[in-house]
Amino acid sequence: MKHSLREALNRIRSFFRKTPLDQELNEEVAEHLEMAVEENMRSGMSQEDARRQAFIQFGGVQQARERHSESRGLPWLDVLMQDLRFTFRTGADCGEGSQSRRIQ
Numbered sequence: 490m491k492h493s494l495r496e497a498l499n500r501i502r503s504f505f506r507k508t509p510l511d512q513e514l515n516e517e518v519a520e521h522l523e524m525a526v527e528e529n530m531r532s533g534m535s536q537e538d539a540r541r542q543a544f545i546q547f548g549g550v551q552q553a554r555e556r557h558s559e560s561r562g563l564p565w566l567d568v569l570m571q572d573l574r575f576t577f578r579t580g581a582d583c584g585e586g587s588q589s590r591r592i593q
Contacts, residue, residue, distance in 0.1 A: 511554075514554060514557055515554075518547075518550060518553065518554070521547065522540075522543050522544065522547060522550075525539075525542075525543035525546060525547065526539045526540050526543045527539075529542050529543055
């Protein structure tokens with residue numbers, strides 16, 4: 490019970506601190522890849538091969554970011570916010586008579 494409450498509070502806090510947490514993750518990923526490239530170069534690879542191999546070993550960077558984001562935040566609230574932004578953005582041109590203009 491205590492653990493799940495703490496996790497819920499951390500997720501809520503993370504939802505409101507998205508930008509700093511995303512920046513931290515980007516920095517960590519960059520550092521990890523840089524260390525892997527350096528290690529690969531020490532083992533005799535060219536810089537290009539070392540970089541390619543580092544990305545292969547790490548896996549999909551974007552997928553890792555998405556998994557991290559989903560694990561720390563509130564995905565359902567993210568989706569709701571995206572839907573609301575879309576609705577307000579597209580709802581601006583749905584004033585009176587706009588439907589008839591679209592049909593014609």
